[in-house]
Amino acid sequence: DAMVIQNPRYQVTQFGKPVTLSCSQTLNHNVMYWYQQKSSQAPKLLFHYYDKDFNNEADTPDNFQSRRPNTSFCFLDIRSPGLGDAAMYLCATSWTYNEQFFGPGTRLTVL
């Protein structure tokens, strides 16, 4: 089945230790998004790729970076995680800016 896959589902890292979250998709969608969702809050868009074009949200901290080496994969890099970065990270994809399909999320814990 075509889908959006996120690995790992649970990630524990130490304060200040770089961490990378992975998203892959078999939908062949040209847009990939990264959201941060904290408990009982709506998802917050961090950035998205439209094809190879990177679109950063104005309020996304520099600590958060992303790479999209090909259509299928997109990575979220957190350079120096702080306690406030503990959250669920959701990847989503869409064809142009149509319906978004979400992955199961990666829950990040920062110790």
Add this chain to the structure above:
Amino acid sequence: KNEVEQSPQNLTAQEGEFITINCSYSVGISALHWLQQHPGGGIVSLFMLSSGKKKHGRLIATINIQEKHSSLHITASHPRDSAVYICAVRSRVNTDKLIFGTGTRLQVFP
């Protein structure tokens, strides 16, 4: 005031009841999404609407563009429907992002 408002914020129901969740928005939109999120889980897209009505199984979504209002109905509710239901709109101005409502937490008891 949020651009996307949902009501109620919390909803409890007995199994089998008919459920309605409402969404009102204040911006011009190109599409409206209904999303479902189970506790601790990822998000599932239920519907994307730009007009009229859509039905999938026991779920029905309607939208009234003139009134800037949408409803999500669940017929014959079941405990497995317990989740947070999120309304999100894509504005006509910033088409690259969704504006999310605050969600409605639904609990269905057997």
